[in-house]
Amino acid sequence: MVERFAETLVCMDCNAADAAMQKDLGRRVHPDFSFSPGEIGAFVDARPNCAHELNFEKGLAIWAKADADFQQRLVFIEQIAGRLTLGLHDREQYNDSYNLVGDQDARMFLSLATSQLGARGKLPQLWEALRARSCASDGHRSAQTKTTAPRVRVPTPKEFAEYDRAMQKPGPWSKTAADWRCACCSRSKQEIIRPSGKGKWTGHIHEICDYREVTDERALQFRSAYRAERPIFESYVKVTICQDCRLVMTDAGKLRADGRGGENCLSPDVVRSLVREARPNCRHDVSDQQLREAIETSRSWSSGADDFWTHCRQAGEASLRLSQYVDGRGMPFALARQHAITDLTQSGDLPGSNAEEVFDWLIQERKRLDKQGL
Numbered sequence: 232m233v234e235r236f237a238e239t240l241v242c243m244d245c246n247a248a249d250a251a252m253q254k255d256l257g258r259r260v261h262p263d264f265s266f267s268p269g270e271i272g273a274f275v276d277a278r279p280n281c282a283h284e285l286n287f288e289k290g291l292a293i294w295a296k297a298d299a300d301f302q303q304r305l306v307f308i309e310q311i312a313g314r315l316t317l318g319l320h321d322r323e324q325y326n327d328s329y330n331l332v333g334d335q336d337a338r339m340f341l342s343l344a345t346s347q348l349g350a351r352g353k354l355p356q357l358w359e360a361l362r363a364r365s366c367a368s369d370g371h372r373s374a375q376t377k378t379t380a381p382r383v384r385v386p387t388p389k390e391f392a393e394y395d396r397a398m399q400k401p402g403p404w405s406k407t408a409a410d411w412r413c414a415c416c417s418r419s420k421q422e423i424i425r426p427s428g429k430g431k432w433t434g435h436i437h438e439i440c441d442y443r444e445v446t447d448e449r450a451l452q453f454r455s456a457y458r459a460e461r462p463i464f465e466s467y468v469k470v471t472i473c474q475d476c477r478l479v480m481t482d483a484g485k486l487r488a489d490g491r492g493g494e495n496c497l498s499p500d501v502v503r504s505l506v507r508e509a510r511p512n513c514r515h516d517v518s519d520q521q522l523r524e525a526i527e528t529s530r531s532w533s534s535g536a537d538d539f540w541t542h543c544r545q546a547g548e549a550s551l552r553l554s555q556y557v558d559g560r561g562m563p564f565a566l567a568r569q570h571a572i573t574d575l576t577q578s579g580d581l582p583g584s585n586a587e588e589v590f591d592w593l594i595q596e597r598k599r600l601d602k603q604g605l
Contacts, residue, residue, distance in 0.1 A: 235301065236267040248275045248283045252290040255559075257551055259544060260294065264301055287555060310481070384426050385512050391421050394432045403436040403471050411436070413473040415502045422511035423473040437477040440467040441499050442536055453592050454542065456582060460531060464539040466603055475515045476502055483522050495536040497529045543600060545580055549593040 249266045252274060266274075274290040275283035386394065398404040404420075412419055413436075424434030442464035445451045454463045483496040497505075505525055506515045526533075552574055556567030572590045575581040581589055 235265075235297070235304070236269075239268045241268055241271070244277070244283045245271050245275065248285060252285055252287075252294075255285065255287055255551075255555075256291065256294055257547060259547055261298070261301065261305070263305075264294075264298070266290075266293070266297070270297060287559070310485075383510070383512050386421065386424055386432060390432065391424065394424055394434070395420065403438055407436060407471055411471070413476055414441075414470040415472045415476040415499055416506040416509035416515070418473060418509055418511060423475065425475075425512045425514065433474065435474040435477075436471050437474065438469045438471055439477070439480075439494070439499065440536070441470045442467045442532075442539060450592075450596075453589060454538075456589075457542070458535070458538045460534070462532065462535045464535050466600075466605060467539070470499060472499075472502070475509075475513075476506060479505060479515055479517055479522070482517070483526055486519065486522050487526055495533050497525055498532040501525045501529050501532075542596070543605065546593045546597040546600060548580060549575060549590055550597040553594065 245268065249271055252266065252271075253260045253264070270293045274286045274293055276286065277283050407420075409420070413423060420434070420436075423436075424432050427433040442462075443466045444461075445454060445463045445465040447465070450465060451463060454465075479502055480494065480497050484494070487496055502525075505517050505521060509515055549571065552571035553567055556562045556570050557564060560567075562570065568590070572581065572586050575590065576583060576586045
């Protein structure tokens with residue numbers, strides 16, 4: 232459902248070219264991304280009994296086109312995985328003979344795929360079937376009619392100890408202290424776990440970005456040329472939040488419906504305002520109307536977060552172009568700098584008026600970001 236290309240046998244040099252092009256493209260490439268065989272063939276110069284020569288410009292253009300589709304697939308995976316983890320795709324079984332662990336999800340996807348007569352060839356139709364199944368007759372999760380408050384099940388000390396022991400694998404849960412509290416709702420580890428739709432305890436910890444505004448006047452002057460409104464961010468710190476606060480962000484992303492998920496839909500401060508009355512061992516109760524208002528409140532913050540990542544890409548592109556001419560082609564630094572500035576000015580990534588000054592600043596920005604591990 233989500234793979235970009237079928238399993239294919241390729242030669243050793245094409246496999247090496249895939250890795251080499253990803254290395255040349257640098258941090259902009261997602262660690263799980265791979266070029267398809269056809270894409271590799273488009274940016275290599277293949278000769279008998281020789282290693283392939285790479286065409287960086289073609290590789291960059293091919294990656295830029297493929298990455299948009301790849302990012303949408305990541306969002307789709309995140310949404311489906313989140314629903315399956317929470318048991319939101321379960322189907323009640325009336326025949327005990329078919330009530331097998333994990334059977335509901337497998338049967339649901341098999342039924343949907345079969346009804347579409349070849350899901351791989353008709354992803355849009357399968358997506359519509361998934362969407363219809365999730366939304367039919369009940370609307371968005373937080374818009375459902377509320378009846379009586381659900382009975383809260385609190386884990387016993389033994390149940391929590393067993394869950395905590397099972398979560399001691401690499402990840403945010405094991406990295407946080409025993410007295411950790413959610414950065415948004417302030418609940419403890421014992422207070423964030425709750426029964427899933429399958430009756431099993433669930434309660435993960437997630438990392439999100441909390442952005443910091445530009446304080447340097449010179450940097451603000453350069454950044455203001457690309458972004459007129461505030462805030463303008465220069466860095467971020469990772470903060471950890473509970474699964475339910477992350478789900479509030481995911482729900483907001485679904486309402487915004489722009490295909491980017493919920494990562495930068497709501498600022499941490501806005502999420503805090505939505506869940507200030509959070510109850511232990513329960514999912515947060517946030518209505519669609521509250522989410523829509525929160526999305527509007529976070530518009531400037533959200534666009535500022537997007538602008539920060541655009542800035543990171545611009546700084547990385549400037550550094551990459553310079554390195555391409557200095558390290559890749561052995562040019563003297565001054566000549567390589569002029570070539571890189573010309574390329575970026577022609578592509579529109581640098582302004583025409585003070586391109587050299589902006590380029591030098593972007594190189595320094597890339598060094599600053601690297602030093603901060605961003």
